[in-house]
Amino acid sequence: MTISRWRRLLRHLAWPSWRVRRALDAAVLDAIAASIAAGERRHEGELRFVIEGGLPLAELLAGTSPRARAAALFARLGVWDTERNTGVLVYVGLADRAVEIVADRGVAAAVGAARWAGICAAMQASFARADWRGGAEVGLGAIHDALAEVAPARPGNPNELPDRPVLL
Numbered sequence: 001m002t003i004s005r006w007r008r009l010l011r012h013l014a015w016p017s018w019r020v021r022r023a024l025d026a027a028v029l030d031a032i033a034a035s036i037a038a039g040e041r042r043h044e045g046e047l048r049f050v051i052e053g054g055l056p057l058a059e060l061l062a063g064t065s066p067r068a069r070a071a072a073l074f075a076r077l078g079v080w081d082t083e084r085n086t087g088v089l090v091y092v093g094l095a096d097r098a099v100e101i102v103a104d105r106g107v108a109a110a111v112g113a114a115r116w117a118g119i120c121a122a123m124q125a126s127f128a129r130a131d132w133r134g135g136a137e138v139g140l141g142a143i144h145d146a147l148a149e150v151a152p153a154r155p156g157n158p159n160e161l162p163d164r165p166v167l168l
Helices: 003-013 017-023 026-040 057-061 066-076 113-128 132-150
Strands: 046-052 087-093 098-103
Touching: 003 057, 026 046, 026 132, 046 066, 046 132, 066 087, 066 098, 087 113, 087 132, 098 113, 113 132
Parallel strands: 046 087
Antiparallel strands: 087 098
16 A cells, blocks of 8 residues: 555544534534525525545545545435436545535536536635635535526426435
8 A cells, every 4th residue: 555545544534423523513514504405496406415524444445536436425315316407416525625516417517617626626725724614605605606507496496305414
């Protein structure tokens, strides 16, 4: 195992689930859920927000990247299963200091990779300062703005996915 793989292993072991729950208290999680609920009224997109400390050991030893983990969670959480294919998963990997956005085909190309990457970078900058609430609010606001442009809400816009963040 290389030095960089050892470092990554140690970083992931240092982020057990209890540490995630301590870093992101109930007030932050409530604010994220409220932002998702309010923003989804502006567009047809459906957001899931996932926060993970360290990867499960099998994933870590397999060398799973944050992007691959986000894609797997997109599928496992059923974010792809929305009526208009407008699901968006925001994945925050604390141990890797990574933010990934995986969007369904109904909105992915319309928003564009560069815009998604910019949103991830803004969130990462806030999270690097341990500004969890501010980073989430900036990112979610930008995502809601993008989705409102490409998939504005129509009458009878259902809430197809839970708004509460998922902590792993």
